[in-house]
Amino acid sequence: MSTFPDNTVLCNFAAVDRLDLLQAVLNGRGRWTATVAYEAGRSARFLPALASIATEGWLEEPIEIAAEPDVQRVNRVRRAVFGGTDDEPLKHLGEAETCFVKEWTAFAGSWWIGPVSSTTDHAVSSATEPQQKSSPTSWPARLLPPVETATTLVRQ
C-alpha cells in the first residue's frame, strides 16, 4: 500500500531537517507524481534538503500521467476540485495528479498526506469520477491530517 506525501509535507519535514523521519515512517512505500517531484525541486531552492529525495530515490521514480484523456481529466480535477484556473496551469497540479493516480488499480487503498485545504475536506475517492457525487460518509478514510502528523512525528 503506497503513501503519497504532498510537497507541503515534504517541506514541513525538510524545514525541521527531519526528512529521515518521514522516510522511516513511509518505510519504502512512499511515492510521488511528476509534478510533486517538480514542486519539491523548486522548493529545494529554499530547503536544500529536499534535493536529497530525488537523488536518494526513496519516493521512487516520479509517476507520470501522459495519456491525453487522463491529462485532461487531471486538469479538470485541478480546476473543479482544487480551485485551479486555466491562467495558472501548474497551481494545484500536484494535488490533482495525486488525487488521480490514487484511483489507479496499482495504488488502490493508498494514503495521501497533504495540506488540510486539499485533503481533509473532500472525498478524494469521488473526485476523479465524472457525473458522480459522493456522500458525506465517503469522506476521506485514508487521508492523514498532515500538519498534525508531521508535528506528532517530529516530536518523537
Place this chain on the structure above:
Amino acid sequence: MPTTLTRGSTRLLGFAIVPDLCDFRKDAGSIASMPSTSDRVRNLIKESGLTQHDFALRIGLDDSKLSKALGGGRRFSSLDLARIADLCEVTVDWLITGAEPPLAIAARTTGGSAGTAIREAERLSTMRSDMADLGFPQPWRPPEINLRSGGWADQGGRLAKAALEQVRRRGVVEQANLVELVEAVFGADVAVLDLGSGFDGLATSTDEVKLIVLATSQVPARQRFTLAHELGHLLAGDDQGVHLDEDVFDTAQAKNPSEMRANSFAATFLMPEETLRAAVGSAGLTERDFAALACDLIVTPLTLAFRLKGLRLIDAGTCDRFRSLTGRMAASVAGRAAEFAQHVTESSRPRPPGLLARDTYAAHDVGATTLRPYANLIGVDVDDVRRALDVESGAFDAS
C-alpha cells in the same frame, strides 16, 4: 455596439498577452487547425523564437525527451503540458484539442471593461462546466414557446409574456430583486462586477452554461433593463457563444434583429401592457402618477415614456414631457427618494453568481470538492472561510 462571437468561430483576432518569453502571435491558419498536440507544441516553439534546446530548458525537459515527444516517440506528460501552457500562455485543453471556446478568444482579444467582463465570464463559465461534470449542472429553465413566426419585436413580446407567466407559476413577486428572480425562475447565473463605466453587460450561452454578467451601476433602472435584455438573448437562444452589450441603449444596436427582439423582450417583461393599462386607467397619468409608476417598475422615465407612447397610452407631447425626468427626479416627485437610494445601493454592489455559489458549496458539502472553488468564487481566502465555517457561531452568552 453589440459584439457576437459564435460557436465554431476559430479565427483568432490577435494575441494581446505579452509574456517575456513567448511574445508571439497566433492565427487560425497556423495553429488552431493543427491535428495533434505535438504539432501545436512544435508551432509554439517556432513562433516563440526560442531554439528547441532553449524551449526544452524552459519546460524542464532535456533535448532527447522533447525530440521524442515532438516525433511521437513519447507522449507529453501532464507536467510537460502544464509547463508549456504556463510558458506560452495557452491552456492545457487547447494544447490537447486545438479547440478554443469563443469566450477564450474574446477574452484574449478584448480590452477595457468589456475585456474584464469577458475574462470573468470565461472563469465563471469554466467553473460551471466543471461543476456540471461533477453532477451540478446549470438548472436552466426557459419557457417553452415557438418563436419561428412573427416579426422580431413580436417574438420578443411573446417571449416576455411566456416568461412572465413562468414567473407567476413559480409564485415569485415580479418586482422582487430581479437578479434573484432570474436565477430562481429561469436558472441562469447572474454575476455583477465592478467594471467602471462604458460597459453594461454580456450573456454567454453554451450547452452547459447560461450566464449573464452585469456591470455595477448607480442607475438601477439601467442595470435592470440590461439584465432583462440579456435574459431575452438567452431565452431566445441567441448567440451560442458570447454576446456583449457595451451600451444596451445604443440606437444603432437597436436595429439589429436579435437586439430588437431582446429590447422588445425587456420592455414587455419589465413593463407589462396590462400593468400599464391598469395604471393609466380612464383618467390618464399625471406627472406624479407617471413618476410613481417608474418607481414601481424600477425603469427609467425615458424607457417608460416610450413604452407608454408605443402602446398609445400617452401622446407624443406627453411622452416628451415625461421623458425629461430622470430616475432621481421621478423618485423625488413620487416621494420615494429613500427607496430609490436603496436601489442605487443594491445596483452598485458586486455579486458572485448565486446559483454557482450554491452549487460550489454543495459540491464541497458532499465531499466532491475542496472548499477552494467556493472560496475563490466569493473572493475570500479559503482558510478564512474554513475557520469561519468551523467555528460555532451565533450563540451569545448574555450572562
